[in-house]
């Protein structure tokens with residue numbers, strides 16, 4: 281049994297990954313611009329990181345912009361890029377005080393240099409003993425991640441196997457997620473961490489992301505804990 285599957289049996293997940301879906305529908309249902317949904321989506325992300333930290337979850341990964349999201353209307357993409365840059369500028373000041381170490385994963389080569397500079401500045405904030413480590417996936421795709429790991433192994437002349445690829449994935453320094461939460465009612469992985477989610481518990485909820493509260497996180501954590509306990513009983517009765 282791997283280290284991560286042993287950990288997955290404990291009540292509090294070590295790593296929670298979230299597909300934050302439903303910003304657009306939240307706004308459209310109210311006759312408001314999708315941009316408002318995204319702005320409130322950032323507030324929801326802040327709330328959930330705080331709640332996760334308070335509950336002792338050491339790692340959280342948020343899917344903020346997929347490679348496929350580049351195909352959204354140009355106007356929406358530029359709204360999102362401006363929102364990301366603004367949020368990073370704002371958050372940067374509070375990272376140390378809140379004990380949050382933030383890192384980005386994904387292919388950022390197509391992002392504006394100004395946004396990449398904000399990302400570097402956020403990553404440069406020194407949080408030596410973080411209460412929570414936040415990964416924000418931007419320009420990320422699970423297939424891209426596996427391909428870039430294979431390409432690195434090839435360039436280094438290393439044989440491609442499970443160990444060599446796992447060591448070169450974007451999140452090789454972080455335990456695999458124990459729990460994936462997707463809001464917004466869809467039941468898909470949508471090219472998120474295809475490799476790293478291999479053993480994760482998948483929790484799909486109808487709540488739209490801007491409505492997601494600490495209580496919704498608690499409900500997902502409760503569901504996770506019950507699932508683990510059920511598996512324990514089956515294992516014990518054998």
Ligand code: FPP
Nearest residue numbers: 300301302303304305318321322325342344
């Ligand atoms: C999902 O809703 C939202 C996105 C893909 C956009 C980015 C996410 C945020 C702004 C929230 C948090 C951001 C950070 C930086 C942590 P959707 O537009 O796919 O909604 P829909 O399915 O209702 O259209």
